Amino acid sequence: xxxxxxxxxxxxxxxxxxxxxxxxxxxxxxxxxxxxxxxxxxxxxxxxxxxxxxxxxxxxxxxxxxxxxxxxxxxxxxxxxxxxxxxxxxxxxxxxxxxxxxxxxxxxxxxxxxxxxxxxxxxxxxxxxxxxxxxxxxxxxxxxxxxxxxxxxxxxxxxxxxxxxxxxxxxxxxxxxxxxxxxxxxxxxxxxxxxxxxxxxxxxxxxxxxxxxxxxxxxxxxxxxxxxxxxxxxxxxxxxxxxxxxxxxxxxxxxxxxxxxxxxxxxxxxxxxxxxxxxxxxxxxxxxxxxxxxxxxxxxxxxxxxxxxxxxxxxxxxxxxxxxxxxxxxxxxxxxxxxxxxxxxxxxxxxxxxxxxxxxxxxxxxxxxxxxxxxxxxxxxxxxxxxxxxxxxxxxxxxxxxxxxxxxxxxxxxxxxxxxxxxxxxxxxxxx
Amino acid sequence: xxxxxxxxxxxxxxxxxxxxxxxxxxxxxxxxxxxxxxxxxxxxxxxxxxxxxxxxxxxxxxxxxxxxxxxxxxxxxxxxxxxxxxxxxxxxxxxxxxxxxxxxxxxxxxxxxxxxxxxxxxxxxxxxxxxxxxxxxxxxxxxxxxxxxxxxxxxxxxxxxxxxxxxxxxxxxxxxxxxxxxxxxxxxxxxxxxxxxxxxxxxxxxxxxxxxxxxxxxxxxxxxxxxxxxxxxxxxxxxxxxxxxxxxxxxxxxxxxxxxxxxxxxxxxxxxxxxxxxxxxxxxxxxxxxxxxxxxxxxxxxxxxxxxxxxxxxxxxxxxxxxxxxxxxxxxxxxxxxxxxxxxxxxxxxxxxxxxxxxxxxxxxxxxxxxxxxxxxxxxxxxxxxxxxxxxxxxxxxxxxxxxxxxxxxxxxxxxxxxxxxxx
Numbered sequence: 001x002x003x004x005x006x007x008x009x010x011x012x013x014x015x016x017x018x019x020x021x022x023x024x025x026x027x028x029x030x031x032x033x034x035x036x037x038x039x040x041x042x043x044x045x046x047x048x049x050x051x052x053x054x055x056x057x058x059x060x061x062x063x064x065x066x067x068x069x070x071x072x073x074x075x076x077x078x079x080x081x082x083x084x085x086x087x088x089x090x091x092x093x094x095x096x097x098x099x100x101x102x103x104x105x106x107x108x109x110x111x112x113x114x115x116x117x118x119x120x121x122x123x124x125x126x127x128x129x130x131x132x133x134x135x136x137x138x139x140x141x142x143x144x145x146x147x148x149x150x151x152x153x154x155x156x157x158x159x160x161x162x163x164x165x166x167x168x169x170x171x172x173x174x175x176x177x178x179x180x181x182x183x184x185x186x187x188x189x190x191x192x193x194x195x196x197x198x199x200x201x202x203x204x205x206x207x208x209x210x211x212x213x214x215x216x217x218x219x220x221x222x223x224x225x226x227x228x229x230x231x232x233x234x235x236x237x238x239x240x241x242x243x244x245x246x247x248x249x250x251x252x253x254x255x256x257x258x259x260x261x262x263x264x265x266x267x268x269x270x271x272x273x274x275x276x277x278x279x280x281x282x283x284x285x286x287x288x289x290x291x292x293x294x295x296x297x298x299x300x301x302x303x304x305x306x307x308x309x310x311x312x313x314x315x316x317x318x319x320x321x322x323x324x325x326x327x328x329x330x331x332x333x334x335x336x337x338x339x340x341x342x343x344x345x346x347x348x349x350x351x352x353x354x355x356x357x358x359x360x361x362x363x364x365x366x367x368x369x370x371x372x373x374x375x376x377x378x379x380x381x382x383x384x385x386x387x388x389x390x391x392x393x394x395x396x397x398x399x400x401x402x403x404x405x406x407x408x409x410x411x412x413x414x415x416x417x418x419x420x421x422x423x424x425x426x427x428x429x430x431x432x
Numbered sequence: 433x434x435x436x437x438x439x440x441x442x443x444x445x446x447x448x449x450x451x452x453x454x455x456x457x458x459x460x461x462x463x464x465x466x467x468x469x470x471x472x473x474x475x476x477x478x479x480x481x482x483x484x485x486x487x488x489x490x491x492x493x494x495x496x497x498x499x500x501x502x503x504x505x506x507x508x509x510x511x512x513x514x515x516x517x518x519x520x521x522x523x524x525x526x527x528x529x530x531x532x533x534x535x536x537x538x539x540x541x542x543x544x545x546x547x548x549x550x551x552x553x554x555x556x557x558x559x560x561x562x563x564x565x566x567x568x569x570x571x572x573x574x575x576x577x578x579x580x581x582x583x584x585x586x587x588x589x590x591x592x593x594x595x596x597x598x599x600x601x602x603x604x605x606x607x608x609x610x611x612x613x614x615x616x617x618x619x620x621x622x623x624x625x626x627x628x629x630x631x632x633x634x635x636x637x638x639x640x641x642x643x644x645x646x647x648x649x650x651x652x653x654x655x656x657x658x659x660x661x662x663x664x665x666x667x668x669x670x671x672x673x674x675x676x677x678x679x680x681x682x683x684x685x686x687x688x689x690x691x692x693x694x695x696x697x698x699x700x701x702x703x704x705x706x707x708x709x710x711x712x713x714x715x716x717x718x719x720x721x722x723x724x725x726x727x728x729x730x731x732x733x734x735x736x737x738x739x740x741x742x743x744x745x746x747x748x749x750x751x752x753x754x755x756x757x758x759x760x761x762x763x764x765x766x767x768x769x770x771x772x773x774x775x776x777x778x779x780x781x782x783x784x785x786x787x788x789x790x791x792x793x794x795x796x797x798x799x800x801x802x803x804x805x806x807x808x809x810x811x812x813x814x815x816x817x818x819x820x821x822x823x824x825x826x827x828x829x830x831x832x833x834x835x836x837x838x839x840x841x842x843x844x845x846x847x848x849x850x851x852x853x854x855x856x
Contacts, residue, residue, distance in 0.1 A: 029466035032797040072721035076786040079793025103793045153685035263577040294515040307570030363522025370541035
């Protein structure tokens with residue numbers, strides 16, 4: 001992870017502690033502020049579940065507001081401010097987020113300093129949780145273990161999501177990326193308050209930390225609060241760059257799973273190269289030409305021409321260099337759909353795409369990137385991803401670079417892509 | 433140039449410009465300085481519930497799912513589809529059909545006028561043939577099957593089926609594989625003629641735009657129009673429910689539930705008032721700061737996926753609680769118990785005040801998104817009010833009105849529970 005400072009007119013990022021960066025995107029056009037604290041840790045089987053429990057546990061309260069009801073009551077008084085936590089995977093990292101979204105002070109009819117109060121609340125749940133006898137409360141731990149298990153189990157409820165999770169598990173079984181970000185049920189069951197206390201301590205002391213403030217609010221108070229809080233932590237063994245790198249598939253792996261479903265899900269994972277931002281831009285563009293828009297090859301052919309599906313799209317995981325293809329089909333059309341998808345990829349590799357297709361994909365991506373500026377969530381998500389991959393370009397800069405990608409670069413990037421795993425989730429056969 | 437009426441919210445420092453074009457089209461523009469994107473919706477007051485109507489003296493019943501089918505087909509014209517036209521401007525285009533409206537939209541960051549022209553043009557030019565209509569059956573068939581596997585979708589429609597006897601809100605928006613097989617080009621043209629009259633439609637635009645640009649494109653692209661009246665017909669819907677409980681088994685690991693109370697629909701300011709008060713009441717009853725939420729959460733009856741919503745539209749309304757639970761019947765019992773208590777003892781006044789702030793604050797921040805603004809204007813206008821009305825009702829809500837609303841909604845006679853459980 002490259003962590004150099006970047007200061008533009010709009011965005012100020014600075015180091016406020018060992019391995020702790022604070023980024024401010026001041027934008028007066030918004031009516032709300034969003035403060036997020038991201039703890040970035042290596043994704044590992046042994047620690048995934050304990051880490052994923054932390055956002056759930058921390059949002060239970062703080063010393064000052066020792067239970068959910070008291071804390072949420074305070075948030076309601078602050079005009080329905082939202083304090084929440086979540087866990088995500090980005091490349092080979094597991095990222096725990098705690099965030100608070102609150103109304104801008106100008107719109108508080110009681111004249112309260114909403115942002116300062118919310119910064120205090122967020123800081124206190126992270127650094128000064130609601131403990132009993134110096135550790136997490138037995139009762140909270142029991143509740144959140146059950147909730148995390150439900151979350152892990154309920155991946156099955158959404159078949160599209162489930163198919164993608166299974167594809168990643170299969171395809172990357174020897175890489176951190178193959179680990180589900182919430183861990184496994186059996187690991188959650190073994191967690192205790194003390195183990196979680198240690199996980200919390202480790203997260204505070206050794207995670208790489210990215211803090212964001214986006215919105216109209218004044219950053220000084222928020223920055224100082226978090227700088228003070230981290231100055232009291234002994235920051236050691238801080239997470240640094242680690243990645244399993246990009247692998248090349250040796251052979252295509254096909255997996256079929258059967259469940260009682262009406263529609264089959266056909267998902268594929270392909271590996272490409274994202275060694276440098278230039279490669280990434282070309283591959284990104286190639287993915288959009290292939291299946292990233294309603295005028296892409298997959299949409300025009302697999303859906304519109306052959307009527308095989310309602311959705312069939314491709315997208316790139318930039319951190320990992322994996323191109324995903326995601327579709328829902330009739331099982332009897334499996335061979336046809338798979339064949340056509342791969343044929344369209346071959347067309348791309350052979351350079352069989354028009355200048356219009358290329359230009360349209362560029363405009364489509366440019367539009368998507370320029371829209372990042374209009375939402376707090378997308379601004380934060382965009383920059384977090386950028387900082388993790390060591391690419392500090394603003395959306396506009398990235399869009400400009402993409403507009404300059406050449407046809408040869410797209411063809412080269414497409415030819416660097418090879419199919420690794422096909423996963424088909426299909427209905428039960430008769431008698432099953 | 434057109435005269436705009438300026439509708440302002442001083443509280444939010446926002447405004448909406450309104451004008452009625454000579455064609456009969458209502459135009460709403462929400463200027464948002466500093467935003468990079470523009471968002472436009474061209475919508476018609478025509479959704480899945482409008483499958484029985486009177487038009488030009490004729491009483492017409494059409495197959496379920498036809499409004500949604502029409503939305504798909506409108507993207508096609510004699511010389512290619514609208515997506516390929518948008519491709520040249522870079523705009524991201526889409527459309528959706530809901531119970532009571534169909535909206536065509538795009539989001540752009542440059543060449544706004546060109547994209548607006550495409551939007552207004554393709555929606556005014558239907559082109560349906562036997563062959564193009566037939567082609568869509570495979571695509572929509574897959575869309576229907578995708579929803580058949582979706583427990584969130586099924587639990588919701590099963591609830592609507594338990595709450596509503598006759599109202600077409602209980603019918604799946606996309607229809608069924610069988611019903612869409614009966615759709616023909618003639619039927620599509622008939623529905624188009626009835627519901628896509630400009631006097632039944634609106635244009636909403638939000639972003640950093642010059643209102644005169646919008647009018648210039650409208651003047652150029654919108655065709656002359658003779659206003660026509662279409663009237664949707666709904667069979668009378670009793671206050672009672674169909675059945676108190678419904679259950680379906682699907683491939684899920686954690687059971688899901690929807691628990692709903694049937695409410696009386698409203699239009700205009702009354703609908704805005706009901707929405708604001710209901711949101712406040714729901715926050716008091718089972719918001720995250722409520723004793724009920726705490727009890728359900730601590731005892732493991734619900735998890736963080738628990739939700740509450742006021743589900744309302746043109747001619748229907750209900751309150752719906754939803755989530756994952758291993759004991760959905762107990763959750764329903766607890767909600768009934770708590771609402772009975774609140775009816776008897778009244779809400780705590782401080783709880784009411786905190787809930788009011790919550791609802792106001794959460795509504796205020798929806799104005800941070802050009803997408804939300806345009807969609808909210810469309811949704812509200814088709815029910816004859818504006819987004820500011822709901823915010824004002826929330827900010828000015830009085831305890832007694834909220835308590836009355838609470839007493840009115842929660843009746844044990846008008847609730848039903850829908851459950852999706854794992855296949856045994």
